[in-house]
Amino acid sequence: MTSHALGMTLKELRRPAEFFLGGMFAWVLVAGLGCAGAPDVRPLTGPAAPTIDPDNVVVLLQELIRAAPQNPPGAENQVVQLVETRAQFAGIETERAPFAKGRDNILLRLPATVDKPGRPILLVAHSDVVPANPDEWSAPPFAAEVRGDELYGRGSLDMLGMLALDLEAVVALAQSSAPRHRPVWFVVAGDEEVDGLGMQAALTTWPALREAEVAFNEGAMVVQDLFHPGEDVWTVAVAERGLMQFTLTTTGESGHGSRPGPDDAPARLTRAMQSVLAREDPLTLTDETRVMFAEMGRARGGVSGLLMQVPPLLGVFGASSLEENPAMRVLVHNTCALTMMDAGYKRNVIPDRASATFDCRILSSVTPGGFRDELLLLIDDPKVTLTVDQAFPANGSAPDAPVLAMVRGAAADEPTPTSLAPLLSPGTTDSRFLRRVGVPSYGLVPIRATLEEIAAIHGKDERVRVSELKRAVVRWVRLLTAIVNEPGPLVAPADPAGSQQQ
Ligand SMILES: [Zn+2]
Numbered sequence: 366m367t368s369h370a371l372g373m374t375l376k377e378l379r380r381p382a383e384f385f386l387g388g389m390f391a392w393v394l395v396a397g398l399g400c401a402g403a404p405d406v407r408p409l410t411g412p413a414a415p416t417i418d419p420d421n422v423v424v425l426l427q428e429l430i431r432a433a434p435q436n437p438p439g440a441e442n443q444v445v446q447l448v449e450t451r452a453q454f455a456g457i458e459t460e461r462a463p464f465a466k467g468r469d470n471i472l473l474r475l476p477a478t479v480d481k482p483g484r485p486i487l488l489v490a491h492s493d494v495v496p497a498n499p500d501e502w503s504a505p506p507f508a509a510e511v512r513g514d515e516l517y518g519r520g521s522l523d524m525l526g527m528l529a530l531d532l533e534a535v536v537a538l539a540q541s542s543a544p545r546h547r548p549v550w551f552v553v554a555g556d557e558e559v560d561g562l563g564m565q566a567a568l569t570t571w572p573a574l575r576e577a578e579v580a581f582n583e584g585a586m587v588v589q590d591l592f593h594p595g596e597d598v599w600t601v602a603v604a605e606r607g608l609m610q611f612t613l614t615t616t617g618e619s620g621h622g623s624r625p626g627p628d629d630a631p632a633r634l635t636r637a638m639q640s641v642l643a644r645e646d647p648l649t650l651t652d653e654t655r656v657m658f659a660e661m662g663r664a665r666g667g668v669s670g671l672l673m674q675v676p677p678l679l680g681v682f683g684a685s686s687l688e689e690n691p692a693m694r695v696l697v698h699n700t701c702a703l704t705m706m707d708a709g710y711k712r713n714v715i716p717d718r719a720s721a722t723f724d725c726r727i728l729s730s731v732t733p734g735g736f737r738d739e740l741l742l743l744i745d746d747p748k749v750t751l752t753v754d755q756a757f758p759a760n761g762s763a764p765d766a767p768v769l770a771m772v773r774g775a776a777a778d779e780p781t782p783t784s785l786a787p788l789l790s791p792g793t794t795d796s797r798f799l800r801r802v803g804v805p806s807y808g809l810v811p812i813r814a815t816l817e818e819i820a821a822i823h824g825k826d827e828r829v830r831v832s833e834l835k836r837a838v839v840r841w842v843r844l845l846t847a848i849v850n851e852p853g854p855l856v857a858p859a860d861p862a863g864s865q866q867q
Contacts, residue, residue, distance in 0.1 A: 372819035374791060375588055375600070377692035378661055404660065404785070406777060407770035411850035414843040415541035419835035422533045423516065425451065426834065427509035429525040430518030434555075436493035441555040441563075444492040444525070445469045448532060448553050455536040464555060464566035472571055473535055473551040478544050485548040486848060486855075487577035487804065488535065489564075489795060490528035491557030494520035501825040514830045521829040523822045524583045527810045528553060530834075534842045538849065546850045550577065557795050564795040568802055575802045579768055579855045582796045584808020585788045587837075589781075589815045592665040596782045601769060602808025603787040604653040604761030605797055606695075609725040609733045610754040612705075613637050613744070614718070622713035628748075631708045634719040637749045638703065641723060644743055646698045648687060650680055651729045653789040654696050656764045658683075664784040695791045699736065701725040722754065726791070729759035760797050761789075762805035768848060768855040772809065775844045805856045811844065812837040 425447075432443035445461065448471050452459045458474045477483070497506035497519040504510045504517035511517075520526070535551050552574060554563030568574055584602030591598040615637070617630040625632070655676045662673025672678050687693045694700075701723050708719035727736050733756035741751060764787040776783040788808070796806035813833045821827045848855065 371585065371788075371790065371792070372816055372822065373692040374696070374788075375591060375819065376816050377690050378591070378665075404663075404773060405765070405767075405770035406773040407767065408774045409771060409778065409843065409847040411847045412543035414839075414846040415537045415543060417533060417537045417838060417842055419838050422529050422834055422838045423511075423831055425533065426516065426521065426526055426529040426829075427511075427518075429529060430509040430516075430520055431507060433507040434493050434520070434525075435496045436556060436558045437496070439465070439468050439493060439556055439559070441468055441492040444528075445471045445553065445555075448473070448492075448528075451532055451536065455539050457535065457539050460571070462566070462570040464563045464570075468555050468563075470555060470563050470567045470570065471553045472567070472574075473532075473553075475535055475539050475545070475549040475551075477546060477548045479546050482545075483547040484576055484578035485550045486845075487574060487580040487799075488531045488549065488551040489580050489582040489799070489806070490524055490531050490551070490553050491563065491583070491795060492528065492553050492555050493558050493563075494523065494525065495558050495823050497825075497827075503826055504828075506827070511831060514832050515828045516831050516834065517826060517828045519827055521827050522586075522810075522812065522814065522818065523827070524810070526812060526829050526834060526837075527583055530811070530838050530841050533838050534845050537842050538845065541846075543846065544850065546852070547578070547848075549845070549849060550574065554795060561793075561795055561798060564798045568798060574799075575804060577799075577804045579766070580796070580799045580804050580806040581809045582794055582799070582806055583810055584790050584794045584796060586810045586819060587783070587813040588819070589813050591816070592670075596664075596784075597776075597779065597813060598661075598664045599772060599776045599783050599785045599811075600788045601772060601785060602790045602794070602796070603656075603764045604729070605759065605790045605793050606726040606728060607733060607757055607759035608793065609727055609736050609756045610723065611725070611737065611740075611756075612720050612722045612752045612754055613641075614720040614750045614752065615748060616718050617715075619717035620715045622715060625715065629715045630717055630719040631715065633746065633748060634708065634721055637744045637746060638721050640743045640745070641701055641740060642703060644701065644740070646700075648680065648684055648697045649699075649728055649730050650676065650697060651759075651789075653729060653759075653761050653764070653787075655679070657696075657787055657789050660764075660784075660786040664786055692791075695726065696789055697728075699725065699727045699731060727759060729761065732758055757797055757801070760800040762796075762800060762807060763857055766805060766807075766856045767853060768807070768851075771847060771851065771855075772844065775840065775847075779840075811841045 556562040585600035662670040705722035
């Protein structure tokens with residue numbers, strides 16, 4: 366993920382009674398309006414999952430962390446080499462292709478073993494990690510030291526840990542004699558942490574990836590004790606906000622600092638910037654946030670949990686809580702952050718040019734083009750140029766797909782009571798590129814982690830519990846075996862391309 370906003374969002378959902386405080390009136394309304402129906406649960410069936418040695422995933426993850434694929438600069442190829450070696454040793458077909466100079470993607474393909482196979486399942490991982498400052502860490506970030514039950518290392522959760530799970534799962538499936546009703550493809554793409562160049566190139570290099578019935582990527586985890594001690598919530602990322610990054614530029618006459626004028630480039634830019642920053646954005650509950658709050662409410666229980674399950678009440682009783690809470694606020698608003706400014710070179714010279722760059726994140730209720738037009742109206746100055754640097758719409762996949770009912774089935778078998786909740790991610794992942802070409806994509810990392818562990822993603826002391834990593838690989842192989850052999854569709858037949866929102 367390109368942000369660790371996930372941990373913040375989950376932490377805020379956990380806050381006790383002050384969140385969505387309702388009262389007696391709310392109880393009456395809840396009774397009157399009713400809650401959404403119980404979600405579909407599909408017990409796991411199909412052949413027995415292949416047996417695996419969970420220790421292998423630990424050793425593999427240590428090797429991946431020690432490869433130190435920091436981005437920038439983007440030193441992914443040692444990870445790619447490890448993946449290639451492991452896959453080829455297991456007899457799996459691999460294909461490497463560069464997405465930039467000296468930087469490769471790799472695709473593993475495991476064919477189906479039946480006469481009339483279904484469409485492929487696509488596993489997705491990124492090979493790069495964000496940099497780490499060793500001075501901040503209590504263990505070296507790229508030594509993969511195990512201390513007690515904890516394996517320290519940049520990428521242990523985001524997302525070399527998941528990469529290791531995927532690779533071991535593919536190897537296990539390859540070495541199993543059980544039938545495979547669907548091909549399993551695994552793409553490891555670089556540069557996710559910067560521009561997503563790897564996945565964009567992969568979809569061009571291997572256009573067949575677009576044929577996948579469903580993709581599983583990063584974006585959400587099994588969160589331990591999220592609302593109640595001793596209960597887990599298996600979060601699945603089903604949607605992401607869109608992006609509109611743009612630069613405002615103004616030009617004018619350069620001049621002496623002793624003779625300012627209203628048409629000076631920096632002065633004009635400042636007025637335009639103020640228009641963007643002061644923009645009022647109404648609280649908007651999109652379909653994704655409604656579904657997310659409803660299922661989170663079900664997992665949470667109590668008065669506030671009930672309120673979260675009734676959308677008409679959410680906007681009324683939850684409004685102030687949502688507005689006051691930074692992690693929640695971004696899920697119900699289009700937001701614009703001023704991220705870069707550039708003007709001037711001398712204290713007493715008015716420059717002839719000034720620019721400011723904004724990073725706006727948008728909900729599914731608006732398109733990037735519509736949002737840009739809205740900003741231009743607000744700025745209302747033809748002498749200000751708005752250049753779009755990068756834009757894509759909010760995107761999501763159906764939160765009620767049959768495959769999620771299977772995840773619920775897996776959750777039901779866990780020794781700890783576990784519910785499933787779809788998540789709107791405030792940040793972005795490579796899933797956006799897959800959804801854009803019609804592949805329903807879900808952020809589904811089966812590693813069980815505490816909020817504290819999740820908060821270390823992109824921060825200091827990123828780590829994973831060895832015991833949980835081992836349990837996760839068993840959980841993942843079992844779930845994947847069932848998914849590969851599921852006779853019915855994994856996504857809604859009426860909506861084979863998922864539910865990409867524009
Ligand atoms: Zn990531």
